Amino acid sequence: MGFSGTLVFCRSERPLAQAPVFGGLPQEVRDETAGHGEWRPRAGGWRTAQVGGDWWDEAMLRDLVRWSGAPACLGFVFDSDVVYVVGLSPSGREWSVTLNPKAAAALQVDPPAGTADALGWFASPQGREAVARRLATFEAEVPEAARDVLAWAAEAGFGAGVEVAAVERMLRSEPEVFAEELFADLVDVLGFPAVQAA
Template sequence: MGFWGSFVVCRSEIPLDGLQAVVERHDGIDEHEHRPGGWQIGRYPGPELADDGPPLLADLAEETGAPALVGFVLDSDTVFVEGHSAGGGYWRACLVRAAAEAYCEDDEEDFDAEFPFPEAAARAAAAWAREAGLTPDPAGLLEVFAVEEADFAEELFFRLLEKLGV
């Protein structure tokens, strides 16, 4: 059985477990990593954060004054990626597209309309990164969004963070 849970990515001097946007939605952080430039990555087990993506991101971006990103991992098969920034607003994409689509096959939504294809996803991610003051790798982002299979999709999420410049 793979990982089911969320990764929260933000830039803040306040630790993730002290940010109200996260604390009011989840009981506790499982793992916490600091990156250069004040970036933090927190791992949260379970589905709680996945159910509240856009409001969580908007609250987190408002509280930190910086763009925020969340990756929702489903059994290590796929990752639903959502980002928010003041200037760019909300965007979403997925990693390992076929696996993501399989998880959504019972939904009544149009999967292709909800989740952009790799080219559009890479453009949205690069725009988010630039607004966050990062230097993205557009070709690398496209490669990550185009991956068709992954043993552990959360590893692909960390490759995405690398290509974003986090």
């Protein structure tokens, strides 16, 4: 069983569990985040927190951006297979993208009603074609998403010299193991500071 929850990325000089927007979460969630939910910080105060459960929404992202005064994004993780990422900047620039699109395509296709053997249907020509059509939809969104994400990073002062093609390749990539890795890869490819040594 993989992780399901939210990855929270923003700039903060203190641990993210201490940010006011976390105050509305249950105490046990805040304690878990403070205890072992925060990834190693990046230079300049850029931080990522891993929050289990379904607590975050896009209204909280707006609160986070307002509080930090900097671009921020949320990665909604499904069982460590797929991450749906939404970003927002102080200027109001918004974007969204799905990481690990091949897995997402398979998850978003349902066998026809009454199908007795769902796995067999996915392996059939009809199933493979349905997944391929959904994947093509994700693929068509990549070029615009890459430009939007780069513009968002630029508002944070990063991304200069990063080629759109490099971001596109990252958005089409698959994780070695967990989809959360792709969230970190996205932040890296956009030119944000590297994770600080332990």
